Amino acid sequence: MSKLWGGRFTKKPEEWVDEFNASISFDQELVLEDIEGSMAHVNMLKKCEILSKKDGDEILHGLQTLHQKALSNELEYSVEYEDIHLNLEKLLIDEIGEVGGKLHTGRSRNDQIATDMHLFLKRRVQEIIVLIEDMQEAIVHQSEENVETIIPGYTHLQRAQPISFAHHLMCYFWMLQRDKDRLSDSLNRIDISPLGAGALAGTTFPIDREYSADLLGFGSYYENSLDAVSDRDFIVEFLSNSALMMTHLSRLAEEFILWSTEEFRFIELDDSFTTGSSIMPQKKNPDMAELVRGKTGRVNGNLISLLTVLKGLPLAYNKDMQEDKEGMFDTVKTVIGSLKIFTGMIRTMTVKQKRMEEAVANDFSNATELADYLAAKGIPFRQAHEIVGKLVLHCIEEGYYLKDVSLKQFQKYSSLIEEDIYSILAPYAAVERRNSYGGTGFGQVKLQIEKGKSLLQGQVTAHR
């Protein structure tokens, strides 16, 4: 066997050097996109009469055979042919003879690989957007079941104010909505064809870039041939959007893990999304949530890797850029897996409403209610805050909560406090009253669920 670019060389690299150079072990993931790109290229060459109809048809026929074989995993690649492009070209020549060598007319591997990755990422991003919507639907469903389920809301992981559990869950719906918006918007930068840029400078052949871009379903094509082959910003943007989305998922993972502890017991994850311990029979571990949290690290790493690869590169293509692929593939796989896991976990988890109710009944997260009550009666809020703070301190010393304070005792702190304070302090009432726009009041929570549902049905644009 000899290299497809061997003409200028008098000796071949040793096999271990070939191995270091080769990308075939991972870029074979692009086999279908590569064949598709080649077909569009050949059709364009035929249309522009750069290739005869006869040669073009023979090559197309050969590419179709390779496509079939790729689908049934029959293609055999070799490290000597370096990457998916040269491997396929060699296989094509084996399949149809020397005419296969005409495929690469007016093209370079540089515009070829860029085309493959644009095609690949466009499809995966579309797939990811659908999976985000599945997870949003699971959130909406759990939220509808839990509008009036009250949990302590936290700041600093200290109990702060009671909130609706649906309100807490819907918070993630809106994060995902923005993640989805970012990914949809990024399609504007992914949906561009580099094909026809050649190695860096364009080509002397009378090609039609618009035609091949149309055949591949691209919305537009690059204006500058150097830009087309040396730009990887569309991948950086995808990695960045993914890192941010994984950060959101990781925060939810952390909450699920906390809520599943004996200390919280707010939810129970379904058996199908947990594992046992090899030694401690009682254990049920939230491994899937932990893995999503852990895998966020590699996605963040993939972003930093690619930025670092690109930062010192002169124009145009440099072999360093071969390093753009594994992180992208890994991120696609990780994001798809994590979204599916979360959709399943949310759909199947048990929400322990009673336990949440108990938690919120026995804490000081209703202290703001008392301060607001006094402020509403004309006491400056700052003074009301001071009064309630003293009262809380008293309760802590005595070992009871605000609901247990007698009216007489309350009135020692402020004569403005009356019998109605007990209904004001009830957590349910505290949540119900917070009906400012976007607040946790049940009416508001129902409103955002409705809005979320119609967004999923594509009816309205997000409130900004």
Ligand code: ARG
């Ligand atoms: N395997 C290469 C990559 O992924 C394809 C482009 C090679 N181009 C070149 N001029 N050596 O980057």
